[in-house]
Amino acid sequence: MTEPADRTRRPFVLDEGIAILTRTPAALDALLRGLPDGFIAAHEGGDTWSPYDVVGHLIHGERTDWMARVRRILESGDAVPFDRFNRVAQFADSSGRTLDSLLDEFAALRRGSVQELAALRLTPADLARPGLHPELGPVTLSQLLATWVTHDLDHVTQIARVLARQYADAVGPWRAYLRVISGQPG
């Protein structure tokens, strides 16, 4: 039996994308605010990021990346490529800040982004407009917005995974059953 395509894939629909973008700050707030410091600073070893680092990264994207790229497409189409994104800016930007203040800032910035995005009243023709990614090449506004949504969710999975893996030893024999620890594909 084949799966109906509408349960494993969806086309990007502006209102639906906005519905998810709107929810991310509250979801991260519910998950993280008030957690013990050790969990906030937890990571997966090496250069991997902690929940604290991820929230800083989301703030930097909100400030410099997502809506700036939307505006670039609307103003210049694919004539001017997007500016490159600094994936490690948060290590300087977040320095000395509390997680609570980062969560507050992310929520405020996201509220502003969503308001600006909604106010553009993008049409289907707008969503099909081309942009130019400095590495990936030709993209569309619709693909940019779907990526914004997916990028949020990717970082939600990352934060929950980082927290879960702190107990990779503490769960004992159960580690075999916990895909988030065993690393078995979902």
Add this chain to the structure above:
Amino acid sequence: MTEPADRTRRPFVLDEGIAILTRTPAALDALLRGLPDGFIAAHEGGDTWSPYDVVGHLIHGERTDWMARVRRILESGDAVPFDRFNRVAQFADSSGRTLDSLLDEFAALRRGSVQELAALRLTPADLARPGLHPELGPVTLSQLLATWVTHDLDHVTQIARVLARQYADAVGPWRAYLRVISGQPG
């Protein structure tokens, strides 16, 4: 340079575990309540679960599994194995229910579980008490509680991943950068 162990692994500490267990219902509520039906019913193909299915599974665990196993250990130690858990009960239990009612029920059940757990005032000696898993064999109460926390977080990653993968096509060339879609290890 070796990583300090305290950033990649933590021992189970009761108050910290409770801090995460307490947050899960609000995190899922923030992520899911009011999302378009198509996202609620979304899955990853085959027998994989939708966000709706996962919330039903969490309810069933709350009703029949986690605190029941805590009580089993405290009452019988490893003399009586845990009852087996029905991993597909939610398909009957959730039938006809709205997601909102499932989210409400999960939040209420979890509140009760956490209150009961806190009221036990478990000591370090209690946390070391042995239990018997029907398949995994000898476990401890501490491992059971760490698993409960990790199981929550595993399903948070699952829900965010299922939502994200709905846009696996919609993101276009960006799919190469999005680990939640490309399946690259975190």
